[in-house]
Amino acid sequence: MGAVGGSGALVAPLLWGVALVAAGTDAPPVHTLAEVLFCQPAMPSLGLAVTFDADQLFWFDFPRSRWTPRLPDLPPWPPALEPPAQLLRDATLCQDLRRTLTELATGKLPESKGVPVADVFPMEPPALGEPNTLVCMVGNVFPPAVTISWQLDGVPVTQGVTHTHYTPTSDLAFVRFSYLPVTPAAGDIYTCVVTHEGDNASVIAYWVPQEPVPTEVLETALCGAAMALGILLALLGVTLMVVARRGAHG
Missing domain, CATH: 2.60.40.10 (Immunoglobulins)
Structure with a gap:
C-alpha cells in the first residue's frame, strides 16, 4: 500500500497469489497473480486491474460496474467472484483512507511521483x-x-x-x-x-521510419566484405612467411 502527499494516489494490492510450475527443475519459475486497486483525486479517480506476471488480464469498469477482459478472447470474469457491490465498497474505503492519509502526510512527507x-x-x-x-x-x-x-x-x-x-x-x-x-x-x-x-x-x-536495405544490396555488400577480408588475410599470411624466412636466414 502506498500513499504520499496532498495529491497522491493510494495503491492497495487486494490479492497476491504465487504459483510454481514445472516441478523437477532446480529453480522453478515463480509466477505472480496480482489484483491492485488505486484511488486518487485526479482522473481516473479509481482503477482496478488483475495482472499475471505484469500482463493485464482484466480491468474493472467502475462506471458500468463490470469486469472487462484486456483481450477479447479471454473468458469472462466469474460473476460469483468479487461481485461489483463488494468492489464498490472497497473503492469507497480506498477513497476514505486516501483522504485521511493525505491530511496526515501533507506538509510532513514529500509527495511520491515518478518520471514517466x-x-x-x-x-x-x-x-x-x-x-x-x-x-x-x-x-x-x-x-x-x-x-x-x-x-x-x-x-x-x-x-x-x-x-x-x-x-x-x-x-x-x-x-x-x-x-x-x-x-x-x-x-x-x-x-x-x-x-x-x-x-x-x-x-x-x-x-523515424528507415528505408530497409534491399536484399540484393545487402548480399553484395556482404560478399564484398568477405572478399576484402580474404585478401587481407592472404596478405597477412604472406607477410608472416617473409618475416619468418628472414628471421631464419639471420
Missing part, C-alpha cells in the same frame, strides 16, 4: 508504404494520471488512436500503452508526447 519513461516502436517489422501500428509504451507512471498524445511532423494526430488502462507493476508504479495506426513514408517523424497531470513538463519519444 516513454518508448516508441512498431508492432510489426516496418516497411515504407505498408500499414503498421506504432506502440508508445509509458512506464514508471505514478500517480496514474498521464495524457498520451501523438504527432506526425509536429501536427497532432488523433485518428485511430487507442489507449490501454493502467497496468500496475511490482514497484507500485504503472505502465500504459497507446497505439497509432500508421503507413510510414520516408521522412516521417512520429512523436509520442506524455504529459503528467499538474506538471509543466512533458516526456517526448520519437520514431
Whole structure:
C-alpha cells in the first residue's frame, strides 16, 4: 500500500497469489497473480486491474460496474467472484483512507511521483508504404494520471488512436500503452508526447521510419566484405612467411 502527499494516489494490492510450475527443475519459475486497486483525486479517480506476471488480464469498469477482459478472447470474469457491490465498497474505503492519509502526510512527507519513461516502436517489422501500428509504451507512471498524445511532423494526430488502462507493476508504479495506426513514408517523424497531470513538463519519444536495405544490396555488400577480408588475410599470411624466412636466414 502506498500513499504520499496532498495529491497522491493510494495503491492497495487486494490479492497476491504465487504459483510454481514445472516441478523437477532446480529453480522453478515463480509466477505472480496480482489484483491492485488505486484511488486518487485526479482522473481516473479509481482503477482496478488483475495482472499475471505484469500482463493485464482484466480491468474493472467502475462506471458500468463490470469486469472487462484486456483481450477479447479471454473468458469472462466469474460473476460469483468479487461481485461489483463488494468492489464498490472497497473503492469507497480506498477513497476514505486516501483522504485521511493525505491530511496526515501533507506538509510532513514529500509527495511520491515518478518520471514517466516513454518508448516508441512498431508492432510489426516496418516497411515504407505498408500499414503498421506504432506502440508508445509509458512506464514508471505514478500517480496514474498521464495524457498520451501523438504527432506526425509536429501536427497532432488523433485518428485511430487507442489507449490501454493502467497496468500496475511490482514497484507500485504503472505502465500504459497507446497505439497509432500508421503507413510510414520516408521522412516521417512520429512523436509520442506524455504529459503528467499538474506538471509543466512533458516526456517526448520519437520514431523515424528507415528505408530497409534491399536484399540484393545487402548480399553484395556482404560478399564484398568477405572478399576484402580474404585478401587481407592472404596478405597477412604472406607477410608472416617473409618475416619468418628472414628471421631464419639471420
